[in-house]
Amino acid sequence: MLPGVNPAEVGAAAAVSPATLRRLELAAGQLAGTCLTAMEQRQAWFERLGADQRAAVLMVIQTGVANFVAWLAEPTEAIRLTTEAFRTAPRDLARRMSLRQTVELVRIATDVFEQHLPPLAADETEQRLLVEGVLRFGREIAFAAAAVYAGAAEARGAWDARLEALVVDAVVRGDADDALVSRASALGWNPAAAVRVLVGAPAGDGPAGPEELLGELRRQAARAGRSVLVGVQGSRLVVLLSEPRKPRDASPGLHPAPIDRLVDGFGPGPVVVGPVATDLAAAHASAREALAGLRAAPGWPDAPRPVEADDLLPERALIGDPVALRQLVESVIVPLEAAGGELLRTLAGYLEGGGALESCARSLFVHPNTVRYRLRRVSELTGRAATDPRDALVLRTALMAGRLRAVDTSKPPL
Numbered sequence: 001m002l003p004g005v006n007p008a009e010v011g012a013a014a015a016v017s018p019a020t021l022r023r024l025e026l027a028a029g030q031l032a033g034t035c036l037t038a039m040e041q042r043q044a045w046f047e048r049l050g051a052d053q054r055a056a057v058l059m060v061i062q063t064g065v066a067n068f069v070a071w072l073a074e075p076t077e078a079i080r081l082t083t084e085a086f087r088t089a090p091r092d093l094a095r096r097m098s099l100r101q102t103v104e105l106v107r108i109a110t111d112v113f114e115q116h117l118p119p120l121a122a123d124e125t126e127q128r129l130l131v132e133g134v135l136r137f138g139r140e141i142a143f144a145a146a147a148v149y150a151g152a153a154e155a156r157g158a159w160d161a162r163l164e165a166l167v168v169d170a171v172v173r174g175d176a177d178d179a180l181v182s183r184a185s186a187l188g189w190n191p192a193a194a195v196r197v198l199v200g201a202p203a204g205d206g207p208a209g210p211e212e213l214l215g216e217l218r219r220q221a222a223r224a225g226r227s228v229l230v231g232v233q234g235s236r237l238v239v240l241l242s243e244p245r246k247p248r249d250a251s252p253g254l255h256p257a258p259i260d261r262l263v264d265g266f267g268p269g270p271v272v273v274g275p276v277a278t279d280l281a282a283a284h285a286s287a288r289e290a291l292a293g294l295r296a297a298p299g300w301p302d303a304p305r306p307v308e309a310d311d312l313l314p315e316r317a318l319i320g321d322p323v324a325l326r327q328l329v330e331s332v333i334v335p336l337e338a339a340g341g342e343l344l345r346t347l348a349g350y351l352e353g354g355g356a357l358e359s360c361a362r363s364l365f366v367h368p369n370t371v372r373y374r375l376r377r378v379s380e381l382t383g384r385a386a387t388d389p390r391d392a393l394v395l396r397t398a399l400m401a402g403r404l405r406a407v408d409t410s411k412p413p414l
Contacts (some may be wrong), residue, residue: 025066038111057328106141167184197238198274200270213264228241236294274309292324330396336378
């Protein structure tokens with residue numbers, strides 16, 4: 001309720017004479033034009049609106065004046081404006097003007113009404129009733145505008161969620177076409193940006209709730225300067241995370257801090273991060289490896305959270321992932337074969353001999369220092385240290401993958 005407004009007196013608005021109501025009706029067009037002039041003078045952005053947008057605003061004002069007069073004639077009825085005036089405007093008007101801008105225009109229109117309507121009254125009582133009516137009517141217009149924008153935001157949010165789910169699903173399935181690029185662009189995603197795919201379990205019904213956790217995930221990504229697209233597909237949560245541009249002297253790979261913060265938006269269990277893809281069209285490869293890693297993650301209970309898909313190569317190979325087998329061969333066997341010498345034989349002897357340096361040296365008829373040198377070269381070429389338990393598992397799995405490849409290609413085994 002407005003300060004100083006007596007509802008009983010407002011209800012007496014029926015005392016407004018028919019002659020005054022008629023003058024108000026006749027003044028509707030002039031009032032609307034005066035409002036447009038005031039809006040152009042007081043809001044610089046209003047002049048940049050197209051002719052169709054200004055015409056839509058004029059129509060809303062005229063409808064508002066007509067509803068105001070109808071309310072004065074029948075004060076026992078609820079104010080009719082609510083969304084009625086806005087319903088007459090083109091559907092894209094709310095998309096062209098923000099809620100703040102709309103409220104500013106309502107304030108200007110209320111000032112114009114308050115200045116030009118009271119002089120049309122027959123006496124001081126009618127003037128006071130018109131001033132009180134304008135103030136109350138302006139408040140209802142503001143609430144109506146807020147309701148219209150809230151409804152539009154809800155509809156747009158639901159549309160965005162469906163479109164986002166379509167983009168994520170297309171990446172997972174590998175449907176890289178023009179539709180994927182168009183849908184991602186509509187969501188504000190740069191299709192040319194590098195991307196990583198994160199997969200894990202969706203958040204359950206915890207204290208914060210799944211929607212709040214997903215909202216926090218989006219906020220964390222925004223704080224890190226990243227874009228995200230999120231899709232819940234049954235028992236898994238798939239997140240597309242954009243990769244920022246790096247200076248030339250930056251270290252390769254994605255800085256772990258943003259991903260570490262995003263993990264809180266997932267449910268319990270492993271969270272697997274796929275490799276960097278060059279753009280959205282190539283993101284299916286990152287999604288495929290991340291999903292393969294998620295299936296294989298139970299084989300490494302002590303894996304970090306999140307864990308890189310490339311760090312799960314042994315487990316992925318055991319579940320029959322051909323990409324993992326190929327990566328093991330290409331990252332370990334191929335460079336060791338290219339280096340020549342006895343690196344592969346030394347590595348196999350060391351690992352299959354239980355990691356005993358002296359025993360490996362005796363089986364190869366070389367000095368232990370030679371074994372040390374060769375293992376150091378293996379580490380330099382593959383990035384894996386045979387003395388580290390986890391790296392040793394990767395290297396030994398790579399050796400088995402290389403032997404299987406040799407059988408398939410009729411090459412002599414190691």
